[in-house]
Amino acid sequence: MGKSIESILKKYDNCSRDSLISLLQEIQENEGFLSEEAIVKTGKKLKIPTSKIYGVATFYNQFRFEPTGKYHVMVCRGTACHVLGSLTVLQELEKVLKIKAGQTTRDGLFSIEVVACMGACGLAPVININGSFYANVTAESIKEIIESYRKKEE
């Protein structure tokens, strides 16, 4: 965090449209997400219509368009986790938080991100909340995990 969109864009002064993805990645790294403002400014910089940028960005799972929540839940959907039921975990999580992957709850507390593999296949299905790993998660345990974070906030 810290660098403004302008200062990032400045680095791409003589760049063409091929730099789009690395530019978006850098903005997301700083801002946590791609805002409408960021997309408009990127479009002006690289002379690409915003619709094209949005199209490219939505093609990849890595980009999000809402700020992350206070607790950012990453759900692994890699092969090992998939085999051991990560889809049920994700669906249950979406139900509990009443948001979809890529979204943030209205109170700004939780956000969900689906990731391809965390490299912790031995712990499958695995999730990660703000850096802490939770192993062998089930549809039941995910509810308790979320509840524990909610309690913290009370």
Next chain:
Amino acid sequence: MSIQIEVNGKKLEAFEGETILTALKRNGIRVPTLCHMNDFIPSGACRLCVVEIVGNPRLVSSCSFPVSDGMKILTNSPRVIESRKTIIELLLSNHPDDCLYCIRNNNCELQSLAKEYHVIERRIHGNKNSFKLDHSSTSIVRDPEKCILCGRCVRVCEETIGVSAIEYINRGSKTLIGTTMQKGLNTSSCVNCGQCIMVCPTGALTEKNQTHMVQDALQQKDKTLVVQYAPSISVSIAEEFGMAPGTDINGLLNAALRKMGFKYVFDTTFGADLTIMEEASELIQRITEGKTLPMFTSCCPAWVKYIEEFAPDFIDNLSTCKSPQQMTGAVIKSYFAEQSNLKPEDIISVSIMPCTAKKFEMQRETMGRNGVKDVDIAITTRELIELIHLHGIDMKTIQPEITDSPMGVRSSAGKIFGATGGVMEAALRTAYKKITGEELVDFKINAVRGFEGRKEAKIKINDDLEVGVAVISGLGNVRALLDEIRNGKNDVHFIEVMTCPGGCVAGGGQRIGVDRSFIEARTKSLYDIDDRETIKVSHKNPEIIELYDNYFGHPLSHKSHELLHTCYMERDVLL
């Protein structure tokens, strides 16, 4: 170079470098496609045009595969047909299946192909996506659920129009066509031209249909119903009623509109003449008084919006003249209202346009006064056809009628507004007279006619003045010209821009599914009218002369500025 190919056992001639599809088409062999468009680089998205090449283990998409000498092609082998049928079934597997309630019923490429390939049962069940209807635009409605992702609209918007308001969003089975941040067309850079509708194979893109508003208006007995129709309308609907494409059915149209219940039928071509009177005077004023040049025409509402969004540095170059639709509307609610002892608010003014952007233009803030709009409802050619059918009017048995005064007489200069270059030609005829005091010897200005995307010419007015003109057909061609002007190009004084390639005869509100020959027939018809008729210049239209004598005084007068001119503003949209 000419080469030989064999198609279904028959030898045919093809040319090196062309695609199989092009060669087949030229030889009269029809291959189904859902994504192919003439004059576009093939995308190969829909796979319906697959054919079998003997010796090639895989089917190839004929739209993107080049011919080669001695190639043996099977266009209708059982394998090909099975494959195409499966593609159609897959497309239908997540389609809403509400054909009966769809505006494109009986005029849908997907529906026709399903019938052609004998798809009579649902073999494949797919998960249906639930996407939101985008109702936000004044002109265009998008229903992503009916979309088959052929990508034609995306390509037209980018390559022909140069706007790129829509794009593929997301990936895989979640893919849809949408706008930036999925905020809807009204906050996008969409200029409402409707060319996306013209290429959509299904009902995913349609105009914002307002026939029900016309129907309601026709029932309001305490109001006076007035209708106007654009110059291109009378030559654009004949084929719907079994007549030759391009036939001018002006008289029948008047009769049909009266049968529908309109009390007064006016011709927007009169407004076109009025536009020319004002616009030619404005051009001369700009040239003689050294004001901002080049001047841009302002008849095309999509083009006007484009400038407001993409090139606000050129706003002062836009002619301040309202478009013919709005001028006619303004005269209806002022001069005509006064003459007929009607209150402007008691008139419902309907316009019939070849254009979806006119629905946007009529609701612009500056298009009216004292809470009274110049035009109340703007419908497209398609909606007009719907209304004619709805009212059970048999165009073959009715007798032609004439338009009403004081906006019934027109010049043929106003009529050619419907084709690319028409506004330019009409304006030059009147400007020439205004500057030199004499009429042009030959009214035909061939340099500005024709379908090319960009035409330029120098018109010698007198020894001191040569006017440089440029005509743009297809909005995508304008960007380069604007850049040239920014970089110092100064040999053009007057630029006409029409967003739709070919002009209003090919507008986004016209009948869907017509090919180029229809557009050419409509254009020819307009120019034939110009050849045939005697009043070839706007300033000789007797009703125009009368209007200025009785009401406006002269072009660019205080009154005409009040009623016939407008202003523009920079627009903040997601470019």
